[in-house]
Each structure stands twice: as structure tokens, then as C-alpha cells.
Amino acid sequence: MPRPAKKLEFDDVSALVAILGALSSQAKKTPLTKPQVAEATGLPTPTVTAAYKNLLKLELAERIEAPKDMPQKGVYLKVAAKGKAYSKAFNLLFA
Numbered sequence: 001m002p003r004p005a006k007k008l009e010f011d012d013v014s015a016l017v018a019i020l021g022a023l024s025s026q027a028k029k030t031p032l033t034k035p036q037v038a039e040a041t042g043l044p045t046p047t048v049t050a051a052y053k054n055l056l057k058l059e060l061a062e063r064i065e066a067p068k069d070m071p072q073k074g075v076y077l078k079v080a081a082k083g084k085a086y087s088k089a090f091n092l093l094f095a
Helices: 010-025 034-041 045-057 081-094
Strands: 061-064 076-079
Touching (some): 010 034, 010 076, 010 081, 034 045, 045 061, 045 076, 076 081
């Protein structure tokens, strides 16, 4: 029997949207490292790490390969189409 999904709290959702915004702001440039995302959003690193896991699990972001000039160690994300819609819906509701 499958376990029921854990419901996200408002703070979790706002953290996801903040990270999606930071990632999409750099979409055409080099991807951000996790410390850069933490600095850009003002969120603590453990929160960013947990949000990265949620973004991947919810398919709001996709993992990409590290660019040649970036450190090979770490996780680099790109916002998926579903993530853009999620962020847009959040901004429409709470703008």
C-alpha cells in the first residue's frame, strides 16, 4: 500500500518558487551552483538542499551536466516547463 504524499507547507512552497526564480534568472547564462542559489535567495544551505530534492522529485526542475568551466562536483538544475508553470501560478496567487 503506497504511503500518502507529505503536503508541502507554505514556507516550503515559497522556498521552491524562490529557487526556481533564481535558476530561471540564469537560464541563458552559466548555471548557478548551490551556494550561489543560497546566496541569491537568502535561504540557508540545508533548505536549498532539501528544496533541490523536492524540485527533482516533483519534476519541476531537471538535472543538467556541469559546464566545462564550472566545478564538476555538485548538482546543477534547469527549470522544467512544469516548474515555470508552478512558479507563474504561485506568483499570480500571491502577487
